Amino acid sequence: MGVRTGMPLGAAHRLAPEATFLDPDPAADAAAMEAALDRLAGFSPGLAAETDATRPGFGRVEVQLDGLERLWGPEPLIVSRIGEALAGFLPGPPLAGIGGTRFAAAVAAALAVSGAVSGAVSGAVALHVVEPGADAGFLAPLPAAMLSRDPEVRARLDRFGLRVIGRVAELPRSAIVARFGPEGEWLHARARGEETDPFRPRRAPERLAMSLPIDPSVSDVEGLRFVLHRLAAAFGDQLEALGAATARARLTLELDRSFAAGDVPASMTIDQPLPEPTSEGLAIERLLMARLEAAPPRAPVARVELELGDVAPAAGTQLSLFTPQTGRTGRLGWQLVRLGLRFGEERVGWMEIEDSEAALAEARWRWRRGPSSVANAPAPDRAAPSGRAAAPRLARPGGGATSVARHRSAP
Amino acid sequence: MTTPPPSVQAALSSLRERWGGAAPHWGGEVVGALAVAPRPSPAIDPEGPPVAPGHLPASPDRAISTGFRALDAILGLGGLPRSATTALHGDGTCGKTTLALQAVARAQAAGGIVAYLDLARSLDPVEAVARGVQLDWLVVLTPGSLDEALAMAAMLLQDRTVDLLLLDLPSWSPDGVGISVSKLAERFNRLAALARRAGVQMLVLEPPRLPSVLAGALTQVAALRLELSRRAWIRLGRDVVGQRTEVRVARDRFGPPGRAAELRILYAEGGLRDVCLTRGELLGENASGSVGRLGIAGRAGIVPLAGVAPPGRSRPMTPTSAAWPSPTLLITTLPVPDDATSPSSLAPPSPAPGPQQSLRAVRGSADRSGRQAVDERLRSGREQVGARVGRPDRDAARGGP
Amino acid sequence: MTRLLREHPSIDVELGSDGEPIAFRWNGRRERIEVCNRWRVEESWWSRPIARDYFKVAGGSWLALLYLDRVDWTWHLERLYD
Numbered sequence: 001m002g003v004r005t006g007m008p009l010g011a012a013h014r015l016a017p018e019a020t021f022l023d024p025d026p027a028a029d030a031a032a033m034e035a036a037l038d039r040l041a042g043f044s045p046g047l048a049a050e051t052d053a054t055r056p057g058f059g060r061v062e063v064q065l066d067g068l069e070r071l072w073g074p075e076p077l078i079v080s081r082i083g084e085a086l087a088g089f090l091p092g093p094p095l096a097g098i099g100g101t102r103f104a105a106a107v108a109a110a111l112a113v114s115g116a117v118s119g120a121v122s123g124a125v126a127l128h129v130v131e132p133g134a135d136a137g138f139l140a141p142l143p144a145a146m147l148s149r150d151p152e153v154r155a156r157l158d159r160f161g162l163r164v165i166g167r168v169a170e171l172p173r174s175a176i177v178a179r180f181g182p183e184g185e186w187l188h189a190r191a192r193g194e195e196t197d198p199f200r201p202r203r204a205p206e207r208l209a210m211s212l213p214i215d216p217s218v219s220d221v222e223g224l225r226f227v228l229h230r231l232a233a234a235f236g237d238q239l240e241a242l243g244a245a246t247a248r249a250r251l252t253l254e255l256d257r258s259f260a261a262g263d264v265p266a267s268m269t270i271d272q273p274l275p276e277p278t279s280e281g282l283a284i285e286r287l288l289m290a291r292l293e294a295a296p297p298r299a300p301v302a303r304v305e306l307e308l309g310d311v312a313p314a315a316g317t318q319l320s321l322f323t324p325q326t327g328r329t330g331r332l333g334w335q336l337v338r339l340g341l342r343f344g345e346e347r348v349g350w351m352e353i354e355d356s357e358a359a360l361a362e363a364r365w366r367w368r369r370g371p372s373s374v375a376n377a378p379a380p381d382r383a384a385p386s387g388r389a390a391a392p393r394l395a396r397p398g399g400g401a402t403s404v405a406r407h408r409s410a411p
Numbered sequence: 412m413t414t415p416p417p418s419v420q421a422a423l424s425s426l427r428e429r430w431g432g433a434a435p436h437w438g439g440e441v442v443g444a445l446a447v448a449p450r451p452s453p454a455i456d457p458e459g460p461p462v463a464p465g466h467l468p469a470s471p472d473r474a475i476s477t478g479f480r481a482l483d484a485i486l487g488l489g490g491l492p493r494s495a496t497t498a499l500h501g502d503g504t505c506g507k508t509t510l511a512l513q514a515v516a517r518a519q520a521a522g523g524i525v526a527y528l529d530l531a532r533s534l535d536p537v538e539a540v541a542r543g544v545q546l547d548w549l550v551v552l553t554p555g556s557l558d559e560a561l562a563m564a565a566m567l568l569q570d571r572t573v574d575l576l577l578l579d580l581p582s583w584s585p586d587g588v589g590i591s592v593s594k595l596a597e598r599f600n601r602l603a604a605l606a607r608r609a610g611v612q613m614l615v616l617e618p619p620r621l622p623s624v625l626a627g628a629l630t631q632v633a634a635l636r637l638e639l640s641r642r643a644w645i646r647l648g649r650d651v652v653g654q655r656t657e658v659r660v661a662r663d664r665f666g667p668p669g670r671a672a673e674l675r676i677l678y679a680e681g682g683l684r685d686v687c688l689t690r691g692e693l694l695g696e697n698a699s700g701s702v703g704r705l706g707i708a709g710r711a712g713i714v715p716l717a718g719v720a721p722p723g724r725s726r727p728m729t730p731t732s733a734a735w736p737s738p739t740l741l742i743t744t745l746p747v748p749d750d751a752t753s754p755s756s757l758a759p760p761s762p763a764p765g766p767q768q769s770l771r772a773v774r775g776s777a778d779r780s781g782r783q784a785v786d787e788r789l790r791s792g793r794e795q796v797g798a799r800v801g802r803p804d805r806d807a808a809r810g811g812p
Numbered sequence: 813m814t815r816l817l818r819e820h821p822s823i824d825v826e827l828g829s830d831g832e833p834i835a836f837r838w839n840g841r842r843e844r845i846e847v848c849n850r851w852r853v854e855e856s857w858w859s860r861p862i863a864r865d866y867f868k869v870a871g872g873s874w875l876a877l878l879y880l881d882r883v884d885w886t887w888h889l890e891r892l893y894d
Contacts, residue, residue, distance in 0.1 A: 178859075179859070328572070331570070331572055332524060332550070332573075335566070335567065336550065339563060339567075342562075342566075343555075343562075343563060347552055347553050347563075348551075348552055350547070350551060351534070351549070351551055352546060353536060353546070359853045359862075360853065360862060361535070361537075361890060361891070362816075362818070362820075364536075365535075365536045365537060503873030503874045503894075504873065504874050504875040504892065504893045505894065506813075512813050532818050533815035533818065533892070534815070534816070535814055535816035535891075537816075538813050538816070644870055644875070649848050649849070650849045650868070651868070654875070678813075678814065
């Protein structure tokens, strides 16, 4: 609507006469949002929202509706129930949009408020619904400037005569990329009704950490392998018991600088995202060892701490029965991460066809670089959690003090 | 004389418009144009082993079809051996890359994942897709040196994460190696042994003029070594659209060496012209290595190459022309005569009825059918290597400048 | 199957009296060639104008695709048929 932070109140009133303007109270706003989200958690496990009242985007809540119809009824009815649930937390009736992508849903909600599109009023909620599969068609006649907040991108779109989203969608992707760079791919996909920003539900990640002292300190990387193996194996057991998987490993090495040169740091840290969530200790160990071999510590190691982050319930995946390669992508992914670590990520990748009819041969295809690209491949089948409710079994490596911590990180 | 189909008539008309008297004519007897190769008469190769339907090699568990029936027929296992190393050797445009990519497509069709060590930095994914390769299951590695390539290969083999490893060696240059030649040879030996133990198929594209130590090592480790040499260009009018290649079995641990087969490899580039590739009587040959300007009977000097249109949808170029599009890479399915490799053998076969597997077609071409290069093999026993296809070289007779 | 030389290496080209390529030198070897097809590609974008004259050539060893970059007037090797 054009209302911006710092704008005079009178100007804001003129732009949005129906809006209610409140005195700023970020703490209270954030608390209200948290309370609202807690209430919404009763409707859907898939929630995302900006909870910092000073940030743009505050006030928008995303709710994943997939599969909820059996519980709550048709989508407009769900929205109506959500509106009722939020009535006590919001200063006014919310505005809602339903779409196949985050962008389409946000645009639908924005347009519902202005009345630019016809919308049902579900209870107290102004709502616009984009039918499944119709996102591209819904977006097509809308201004292309809506694709990006960046004023420079908007100006370029205008300069190229791309005034509506449909025009951007019609052009070959290679043409957009040639003119907008890598961002062009994102713009093009967004215009075509493809998801560009995967939904990341709000949830409190859990961290697992364990450390071991090494006495005497170890100088060679092979010596570290033994210690790392014990830690990784212990975590693997723990994750299995939880029915969980981790997506990130952090290895911290405390260095013994007694006889080292002056510029050797006190510790060395390796942060390693994993190609896919896993509970396999051996896989984590091999990946971290590859990092250590590529960049060994500069002094003997006196203590090793392994921390696993982004721990979440392991998910099962339906495998395609007719693509025999699919079940092996997980293992391939790990292999390629190790190749990338050792030889450089730019050495490993896939090729993709961009536009087979482009006039120049070099414009017809592109690289999908880096082992992380394999994360887009279907994950191998993994059993869903068995529902065991037992407390995690904490495997204690023998010898020396250990610390086991389970932190529930603040959101 | 039979009347050509309307599409061929249109193509011939277009060629006549561009090339005038140099254009091929329909009718079997050609006047004022390049010679026409008679269509080979289909005959069963009397020397080859019976080939299973659908181009399956005689031992499908032990070998991958090359995609050329005549070549499969002379190989001990009826194809390229799994769990062993095959070396393809040849200079210049000989067809070894085509053969390798067809093997990749077949390995993938059988459920395999392929790693391509692209030392030569020349893999064309559009062409690969046209040959039936699935890019989703083709990992491409671009090592900085041969030493690095072998290290990458060793890692892949140790973990057994791929089924076929293709090592595309570039033209030999000592600067791009990284270690001594003798050490390289040792590494090759170890790599081949690792591949055997891991049950991974390895395919090496061997360039010419390797140091003898290295060439020797490759010869030793390869369970199958094929030597490819081009025998003739295949022309459509003036354009060179393919080649006739002889493939000789230099070594075969699973069968007798010394046998040979001839392959016809054609390069489709999209558009109306490709229809003509399916009509053998429109194609001509001249001996490989003959270079010189084409003269036209009855004219003195050289016919300048003006107004020759690129294939596909573009128009002839004149000195003052505006921009013309390059040859399109439309994906089209060509009608294939009986004696050519059928498109279904070129593309990965559909494994079973049911939900579509996630084969990725060329993006942006959702409304275009698949392009296939038309590969034609000679199955006539009369045309085994050693017997030249009998037709005088008319270009030599016409003479050049 | 063609190989796409991703770096489009520069080559030395000899021209005949009619201005058409008759030979090129690459990787230390000279290859006498015959032009069997040619076309032009032009793309005029403010960021990077492209103007190339492509020549499909057949020689003793290779069937190849060369082009003359009409922006900086250099010759390049784009493809090798194999």
